[in-house]
Amino acid sequence: MITVVGVGPGNPKLLTSYALKKIKEAKVLVGGQRLLEQFDTRAKKIPYDRNFDLKSIDKLGDGVVILASGDPLLYGIANTLLKNFGKEKIEIIPGISCVQYMASKLKVSLNDAKIVSFHGRKGKLEEILNYKKIFIFTDKVNTPQKIAKDLRKASCTDYVIFVGENLSYENEKICRFTLKELAEYEYEFGINLVLLLGE
Numbered sequence: 001m002i003t004v005v006g007v008g009p010g011n012p013k014l015l016t017s018y019a020l021k022k023i024k025e026a027k028v029l030v031g032g033q034r035l036l037e038q039f040d041t042r043a044k045k046i047p048y049d050r051n052f053d054l055k056s057i058d059k060l061g062d063g064v065v066i067l068a069s070g071d072p073l074l075y076g077i078a079n080t081l082l083k084n085f086g087k088e089k090i091e092i093i094p095g096i097s098c099v100q101y102m103a104s105k106l107k108v109s110l111n112d113a114k115i116v117s118f119h120g121r122k123g124k125l126e127e128i129l130n131y132k133k134i135f136i137f138t139d140k141v142n143t144p145q146k147i148a149k150d151l152r153k154a155s156c157t158d159y160v161i162f163v164g165e166n167l168s169y170e171n172e173k174i175c176r177f178t179l180k181e182l183a184e185y186e187y188e189f190g191i192n193l194v195l196l197l198g199e
């Protein structure tokens with residue numbers, strides 16, 4: 001059995017007690033460096049980086065726990081594992097998504113929210129144009145500034161945009177911008193989540 005544990009947006013206080021139990025029991029922990037560093041356990045730690053072959057994971061034996069940021073099924077590694085290994089071999093422990101976290105901070109309902117990911121893929125504006133409340137996962141290429149610029153180019157200017165940076169960490173910042181302000185903002189954000197709100 002391969003266990004995938006959602007560790008929440010990052011701050012250990014947002015980890016569920018069941019997730020922590022699973023992590024403590026693990027013989028091998030696989031995850032991104034940011035997540036592996038958080039846990040002081042005896043488990044062997046294997047960084048999930050470019051050299052790691054996900055398909056080889058079932059050869060690591062029993063007691064393998066894969067750490068996933070936020071919730072493993074929301075644009076997370078659990079989706080890939082399910083495709084590769086099937087439902088019977090995978091156990092999924094949910095976590096608090098950074099989307100839930102930011103919505104709670106801003107006191108914004110999730111009932112009518114659209115969630116898309118531009119992380120590691122070409123962001124398609126047409127995915128979002130029919131919605132008034134859109135959370136967007138970003139990355140180093142699809143930055144908040146790029147999203148703001150692309151929206152302006154497409155003449156979609158009826159949005160305010162929030163950027164949640166380093167959510168749940170001590171250096172967390174959630175800032176509100178107009179698209180023009182953000183498009184012209186010269187700053188390199190840390191890990192971040194974008195929320196577009198239609199006016």
Ligand SMILES: C[S@@+](CC[C@H](N)C(=O)[O-])C[C@H]1O[C@@H](n2cnc3c(N)ncnc32)[C@H](O)[C@@H]1O
Pocket residue numbers: 009010068069070071072073074075076096097098099119136137138139164165166167168169191192193
């Ligand atoms: C591949 S997605 C995984 C999302 C995750 N499964 C979840 O439910 O939150 C990774 C993206 O989530 C966002 N993210 C994850 N943790 C974050 C944090 N602590 N602060 C801001 N954004 C975060 C970033 O946009 C990052 O590029």
